[in-house]
Amino acid sequence: MPANLTELKVRDVRVRLHRAGSGPTVLFLHGAGGVPQWLPFFEMLAERYELLVPEHPGFGGSDDPPWIRSMPDLAMFYLDLLEETGVDRIHLIGNSLGGWLAAEILIRDRSRFRGLVQLAPAGIRVKGVPPGDNFIWGPEEAVRNLYHDQSFADRILELKPTEEQIDVMLRNRFTVAKFGWQPRWLNPDLEKWLHRIRLPSLIVWGENDKIMPPQYAALWKKRLSDARLVMVKECGHLPHVEHADLVARHVCDFLEGVGP
Amino acid sequence: MKLVSFHLMPYRPLDLEEAAKHRSAWVVLPNHLYDPVKGAEEYARHIDALVYAEELGFDAIGVNEHHQTAYGLMPAPNLIASALIQRTKRVQIAILGRALPLVNNPIYIAEEFAMLDNLSKGRIIAGFVRGIGSEYHSSGTNPYFSHERFHEAHDLIVRAWTEPGPFAFDGDHFNLQYVNLWPRPYQSPHPPIWIPSQGSSETVAWASRPDRKYPFLVTFSSADLVARYHNTYREQARGYGYEAAPEQLGWACPIYVAETDERARAEAGHAVETCSTTFCARPSRC
Numbered sequence: 001m002p003a004n005l006t007e008l009k010v011r012d013v014r015v016r017l018h019r020a021g022s023g024p025t026v027l028f029l030h031g032a033g034g035v036p037q038w039l040p041f042f043e044m045l046a047e048r049y050e051l052l053v054p055e056h057p058g059f060g061g062s063d064d065p066p067w068i069r070s071m072p073d074l075a076m077f078y079l080d081l082l083e084e085t086g087v088d089r090i091h092l093i094g095n096s097l098g099g100w101l102a103a104e105i106l107i108r109d110r111s112r113f114r115g116l117v118q119l120a121p122a123g124i125r126v127k128g129v130p131p132g133d134n135f136i137w138g139p140e141e142a143v144r145n146l147y148h149d150q151s152f153a154d155r156i157l158e159l160k161p162t163e164e165q166i167d168v169m170l171r172n173r174f175t176v177a178k179f180g181w182q183p184r185w186l187n188p189d190l191e192k193w194l195h196r197i198r199l200p201s202l203i204v205w206g207e208n209d210k211i212m213p214p215q216y217a218a219l220w221k222k223r224l225s226d227a228r229l230v231m232v233k234e235c236g237h238l239p240h241v242e243h244a245d246l247v248a249r250h251v252c253d254f255l256e257g258v259g260p
Numbered sequence: 261m262k263l264v265s266f267h268l269m270p271y272r273p274l275d276l277e278e279a280a281k282h283r284s285a286w287v288v289l290p291n292h293l294y295d296p297v298k299g300a301e302e303y304a305r306h307i308d309a310l311v312y313a314e315e316l317g318f319d320a321i322g323v324n325e326h327h328q329t330a331y332g333l334m335p336a337p338n339l340i341a342s343a344l345i346q347r348t349k350r351v352q353i354a355i356l357g358r359a360l361p362l363v364n365n366p367i368y369i370a371e372e373f374a375m376l377d378n379l380s381k382g383r384i385i386a387g388f389v390r391g392i393g394s395e396y397h398s399s400g401t402n403p404y405f406s407h408e409r410f411h412e413a414h415d416l417i418v419r420a421w422t423e424p425g426p427f428a429f430d431g432d433h434f435n436l437q438y439v440n441l442w443p444r445p446y447q448s449p450h451p452p453i454w455i456p457s458q459g460s461s462e463t464v465a466w467a468s469r470p471d472r473k474y475p476f477l478v479t480f481s482s483a484d485l486v487a488r489y490h491n492t493y494r495e496q497a498r499g500y501g502y503e504a505a506p507e508q509l510g511w512a513c514p515i516y517v518a519e520t521d522e523r524a525r526a527e528a529g530h531a532v533e534t535c536s537t538t539f540c541a542r543p544s545r546c
Binding site for chain 1: 283287288396397401402405
């Protein structure tokens with residue numbers, strides 16, 4: 001099922017939204033790579049849910065207002081967006097930077113949300129275990145370090161991006177630096193508020209994640225009041241890409257349990 | 261034309277074979293490769309060389325700032341400038357430059373320059389730079405806000421040097437209730453400001469503005485690029501309604517002099533090559 005590409009406008013900010021399927025609403029918050037393609041994982045979710053995948057301000061084809069300067073700003077913008085569109089009873093899925101964003105949104109206002117799925121989220125720090133530094137890695141290294149199974153990296157590295165895609169990658173990279181450079185992938189004021197999330201939560205983590213090391217999974221489990229943790233074998237930073245079937249099954253089972 | 265003898269103060273005893281095993285001579289080169297006994301000798305010899313430049317008749321001697329690298333041992337160039345002040349009489353001392361966006365309180369830069377200007381009785385040239393990519397790793401500064409921080413820090417420093425204090429400064433990045441510089445700079449209204457750059461057109465437009473007219477120094481670029489950036493500066497100045505003076509245009513390049521070109525290549529070739537390969541090699545995304 002192909003995604004329907006639409007555009008929202010909230011507070012003069014145009015946000016590009018990929019949308020597919022019908023059923024209870026699932027909002028997927030993407031990570032540092034943006035939404036370069038419609039993933040098999042999205043297909044699977046769209047069979048049972050109305051799946052919304054927005055491109056965050058500053059990424060892809062969305063606007064980049066100068067007043068969004070931090071992850072808390074981005075979270076507040078999403079609360080405006082949801083209020084304006086009136087979407088309710090949402091299941092929230094976040095990956096990496098998107099998982100960080102999910103947490104920043106929920107500690108501020110969880111009233112529109114039902115269940116939370118965290119796929120290797122950023123945003124907190126296990127002291128003494130720094131995250132992998134994708135800002136210092138070379139372009140090939142950065143792709144390779146995302147995956148455990150290098151055939152995924154090989155396929156991406158074989159692609160010859162168009163001029164337009166290169167522009168988008170550069171744009172995404174600037175925005176990622178804005179949010180994640182300093183301190184690296186961390187809001188020091190996030191962890192102490194995570195207890196406020198109080199939603200049924202599923203945490204999914206690759207055992208071979210080179211960006212957010214697996215030790216982070218345990219800390220998230222400890223801080224989220226009602227969380228189940230699934231560690232995925234032979235899996236890097238993008239479990240929903242590398243093990244789409246398995247992760248989709250876990251996510252659907254979990255969301256089924258949470259109810260609409 | 262004025263001549264500046266400029267030093268990067270590399271760590272020359274670096275084990276090149278060992279260094280080649282690492283991503284870069286910057287940020288991540290393990291510091292066990294630095295030997296303090298050899299390093300102390302390096303400082304002594306580098307400082308002697310700059311002091312000798314006064315005797316040779318140079319108009320100025322120059323130092324610069326880089327962090328966490330074998331490429332240059334001057335994370336705090338003002339310390340070297342202070343030593344040079346004590347050992348020279350006449351030359352100007354150019355700090356080319358301090359990287360403004362990297363500090364959390366630019367008042368410290370204003371204060372240090374003002375101190376050096378007093379210590380040297382007005383021989384200081386203040387260079388302002390944004391700093392190359394590597395510095396944003398080693399200082400933990402977000403490069404996304406680099407331009408904003410540079411401009412704000414510059415405005416704060418110039419106001420601190422020239423406006424009666426105390427006053428309050430309300431910036432987005434730097435916000436201070438009390439700005440009140442002790443000491444004030446020796447030179448009036450303040451030490452000359454130079455802008456070393458690798459030639460961004462934004463920087464040219466900013467530096468050449470009539471209320472600034474800051475000398476623009478093109479660093480380590482090929483002759484045609486130097487000419488192009490200088491012409492851009494001249495055009496920009498004309499756009500503002502004035503002709504750029506020769507002293508507004510500078511460049512930095514390595515020069516080695518010997519009896520013949522052949523001998524110069526034989527004597528300095530290896531060193532120049534090592535500088536541009538091992539010492540300049542930076543992390544791929546810096």
